[in-house]
Amino acid sequence: MxxxxxxxxxxxxxxxxxxxxxxxxxxxxxxxxxxxxxxxxxxxxxxxxxxxxxxQDRSSRPETSPNQTHPDVEVRVCALRREHKVGPVQLVGTLAEEGIILPASTIYRILVRHSLSRLRDLDVDGQDLREPVVRYEWDRPGDLVHVDVKKIGRIPDGGGWRVHGRGSTQHKATSRAKSAGARAGYVYLHSAVDDHSRLAYTEELADEAGATAAGFWQRAVTFFRRHGITRIHRALTDIQAWCAVLSLSCRPAGKDRCRPAPARQRCLTEWSAARLLAC
Incomplete structure (x- = not known):
């Protein structure tokens, strides 16, 4: 070589x-x-x-290798590699259960020799190596509604400098507006999504204050009713203002709620109460 x-x-x-x-x-x-x-x-x-x-160059490999792993053992190592898709360290224990004692370094050399040392050698597109997707959804529409707010920058009419480039007419107009104290600002996208049907309602609002959230929630409930979801049993959110709005909305109906807290604390609360608490 x-x-x-x-x-x-x-x-x-x-x-x-x-x-x-x-x-x-x-x-x-x-x-x-x-x-x-x-x-x-x-x-x-x-x-x-x-x-x-x-x-011609000659191979430096010795003529005989008395300590080389038996071919039958190599075949078994390759078979376990394809079956379990684990590395040499994990294969040590699997082989030991079958009475085959090999160090991880030897198993690795066997895999390299047979072009099986990388996971992509087993599955080119990686489809069989991905973790199965665990999905959940509530049984009926209205059982759970996800509520969230997304704060995004307002885009000037006609686009900004990312579209037209720096130094363009639009960019200069934006710079002059900033110098005069006018800024594009932000918009807040309030969204409510039904967990079962994935029916969604979104509004572009000026802020995420409690009064704004309360008005959006009333309009979202009306929207869901027009589409056949007459009752909302639970709502899930991590926005502070929304927790207050939803707590006031659920209180007349006698719903239990969990105070705003990190997910770890919330899970412990629900586990100790042995029931799901709506926010």
Whole structure:
């Protein structure tokens, strides 16, 4: 095998050997080629005995390997690799259960030898290696409604500098407006999505204050009623203002609620009460 820094190829070996056959000293020919005299002497000795066949690189692998893993064991390692899709460390225990004792380093070399050391060698697109998607949804429309608010920057009419480029007319107009104290500002997208049907209602509002959220919730409930969802049993949100709005909406109906808290604390509260608490 030729490495990337090899100065000569078999053809180069042949040409140097022919120069020596022509009467040139080996040391002079080696110096001209930029290699050691001993190296050229090694190739020239092969040339004299074997001809051009002796100028080919030979494998450094020994003729016999008495300690090499048995082929049947290698076949079993490859089969377990394809079946379980785990690495050498995990395969050590699996093989030990079958009475085959191999270190992880040996298993890794076996996998490399059979081109199975990488997961993409087992499955090109990775479809079989992905974790199964765990999805959930409530049984009926209205059982749970997700509520959230997204704050996004307002885009000027006609687009901003990302579309037209810096230095464009639109960019200069925006810069002048900023200098005058006018800014594009932000818009707040209030959204309510039914967990079962995925029916969604969204409004673009000026803020996320409690009064704004309360008005949106009333309009969202009306929207869901027009589409057949006459009753909303639960609402889930992580927005502080929305928690207050939903608590006031649920209180007349006698609904239990959990105070705003991190997910870890909320889960512990629901677990100790053995029931789902609506926000």
């Amino acid at each position: 030729f490495h990337r820094n090899a100065p000569l190829t078999p053809e180069g070996h042949r040409r140097l050997c022919e120069r020596v056959d022509a009467g040139r000293p080996i040391c002079h020919v080696a110096a001209e080629a930029g290699i050691a005299r001993q190296t050229l002497g090694h190739w020239y000795a092969r040339w004299q005995v074997e001809g051009e066949n002796g100028l």
